[in-house]
Amino acid sequence: MSGIVEGRYAGAFQPGGLTVEARIGRSHDGRLENLSGDVFAGLRHVLSFIGRAGALSESTDGGLSGMVSFFSAQTLHHNGSPITVSPNRQAADGSTSISLTLDPGEGEITVELEWAGPELRSLRIDIDGLSGLPEPDTSLLDGDQDGQDLVAVLKRASISSTVHPSPFRPDASGRKRHTMAELHALMQDWSPPPQQDNRQWRLHVLFANRFDGRNGDDVTGIMYDVEPGMRPSRQGLAVFLNSNTIKGCEPANGPDWRREVSFTLVHEIGHALNLPHAFEDGRPEALTWMNYPDRTANGVAGFWSQFQGAFDSTELAFLRHAPFCDIAPGQYDYAQRDSGLLSGGGFSAFRAACHHEAAPQPAKAVLAIAPLKPVYAFGEPIFLKASVTNNGRRPLDVAKALDPSDGFLSIQIRSPHGKVRRIRPPAMLCQRTPGITLRHRQSVSFDGILASFDAEGPIFDAPGRYQIDATFTGVAGVTLASKPAFLRVLHPSRAEEIFAISIWDDPQLMRAIYCRQPLLALDSWQCLVEETARALSVDQGNTSLSYLKYISAMGWLSSFAPASRTKKYLPRKRKAASHLSVIETRGLPSGVRLRRDELLLR
Structure with missing residues (x-):
């Protein structure tokens, strides 16, 4: 059977101005794996389609037919459509032109698509780093003779990637540890992601020092998505080169060091493409980039002895065919998925196959x-x-x-x-x-x-x-x-409702509270603390005012400055102590009380 060549196809439908990208995936033995695609109006995503399991067939002349399901962040008229894909011609280099027909909701359309390459996805990766840290050799990113570089790893997942490293540069604040807020500020200053819907996938990688947060010294990487309900999301990640695990594998650019840096980098890129940990998805022993080597039954040594440097089949199906909004950086927030190709998706046709029930509760x-x-x-x-x-x-x-x-x-x-x-x-x-x-x-x-x-x-x-x-x-x-x-x-008083919605209607303010850094939303923070919160009735059981005081104190305990600014805010422990001294810790986490007592007893 002469089938349609595996790969990505692209073309435009006139006169509507819609563009279509289709993906034909095949297994190692050449059998049809699945087909999927996206429809755009300019830069705006309109809908995605994925072939339904068991509802696709391939004819002897190479044509494909069956049913696809539709996915979109917008309201759709239909949840699916019949689809036909016919080969038009095959060039000398093996590339193919295809004709694709489906009904997106207002009648059938047919579009001619040209072969655009063997990989089903494409991704741009911009890389920055902080001076003073060991710089990864360029072969770790691209051109490794054994094919263990980042570009080769992603290519094996059918993702064509280009890496754009910049020289490492100083952080004006002189920080040795970085909070999520500071990492986000560095990304915005050095390599801001596009604010609008964009068909071109882009990620920013920062090689940083250490993480400032829980288990900070043991954190080797982080994918941050810290603006609730706003874009961009899933476009920033960091690798901490002075974390205990990576630092313990020195010398820099030696085999063990490269292994740990590569694993962290690919792991966080997987999160940025909306992949969960394998153990979150019911695959605790999977030998994949998305697992934790130390959490598998065979331990770290056993994992590395068997790991083949690849994503597993469940993850590959998502990376190759997930709808645009599910996977593309800058679209859905992390763990929000419609397709159900992984657990947590919302599409009922896939839910039963992908839902993992908790195991019976062990008595001990x-x-x-x-x-x-x-x-x-x-x-x-x-x-x-x-x-x-x-x-x-x-x-x-x-x-x-x-x-x-x-x-x-x-x-x-x-x-x-x-x-x-x-x-x-x-x-x-x-x-x-x-x-x-x-x-x-x-x-x-x-x-x-x-x-x-x-x-x-x-x-x-x-x-x-x-x-x-x-x-x-x-x-x-x-x-x-x-x-x-x-x-x-409880039902709110007028002052309590105004207080709540002033936070919920301001994503920057929610981010400041989550990151415990008021300077991320200084104007909104001052209005909240100095005006809105003061209207709350005196209620000894309401912890709102005490927690705001605690966040203010945390803001004064650390330096903060976006990298491009010469002015930075330095720690002021006396200012922090003045906030902590009036906190009532009942009803708040024990860490609030410990932090208060630790500072006030110095």
Whole structure:
């Protein structure tokens, strides 16, 4: 059978001005794997289509036919359509012209598409780094003689990539550790991503020092998506060259160092393309870039001895055929997916095949999730506590990673109206996961899970009773499931409602609160603290004012300056202490009290 050549095809449909990109994928033995594509009006994405499993066929003359499903961020008239793809001609170099027909909702259209290359996707990667750090050899990015460079790795996933490194340069603030807010500021100053919908995929990579956050020294990389509900999303990532794991593999550019840097870089690029950790998707032993070597059953040595430097088949199907909004940087926020090609998608035709139920609860390990208080004022910051307890006689090894951004804990919230939503953190970490061995009746817990909002925006935005459920994959071989927990949000006073919506209507302000850095939204912050918050009634049970004071203190404890500015804000511990001294810590995470006492007792 002479089939249509595998690859990407592109063309324009006239007179409507629509452009179409189609992807024909084949397995190693030449059989049709799937077909997919995207339709654009200028730079604006209109819809994507993916062949339905079992509904595609290939004729003896090389034509394809069957049914495709439609996906779009916009309202669609139809959820799918019949499709036919016919080969027109084959050039001497093997390239092909095809004719594609489908009905996007207003009648059939036929478009002629020309072969555009063997890879199904394309990606531009801009790279910056901080001077004083060891610079990765260019062969790590492109041109490695053994084919282990970044460009070759992505090519094996059918992604054509171009890498554009810039000379490493100084950070004017002199920071040795970087928060998510500071990383985002560096990206915006040095290599700002496009603000509009853009068909060209682009990522920014920063080789930085160390992460300023939980488990900071063990974090080797981060993909940050820290502007709730706004674009750009999933376009910035960092690799921390002085993290314990990478630093411990020196000399720089030696085999072990290259392995760790490459793994972190590809892992975070996978997150930027909206891939979850393999263990989040029900594949804890997968030998893929998206797993943690230290969390597999065979351990680090066993993982590296078997790892082939590739994504697994589930991830490859997503990378090759996922709809534009699901995968393209700058589109959907992290973990928001319509197609269901991976767990968490919303399309019912795929949901059953991709949904992974939690394993039965093992009797000797218990996961618990609970709010810090049973009742909250409207707009009050809501924190959750997660804990794992060993009820068995034998020691239990547990990942000390009880925040959703670590990738092991998944939290779902059911609203008073029945809407179920998974907390989606604005960043994903790549780290050598810290572990702890629990003895009989011993527990590990974390009570600093900020649940008020996530990458999608506010969560507890209506009064009523909420149900909280969680699963945890940080115990080898099992998925722990919690019993439901509940909290109630009270009906608001006028001042409480104004306070809440002033935060929820300002994505920059939500980002400042999440990152605990008021300077990210200074004008909005000053208005919130000095005007809006003052109108709140004196309620000893409402932690809103105390938490704002805490964030103000955190802002004064660290330097902050975008890289392009000569002026920077230096730490002022006395200013921080003045905020901390008036905080009432009841109802807030234990870390707030510890931080307050630590500073005030100095």
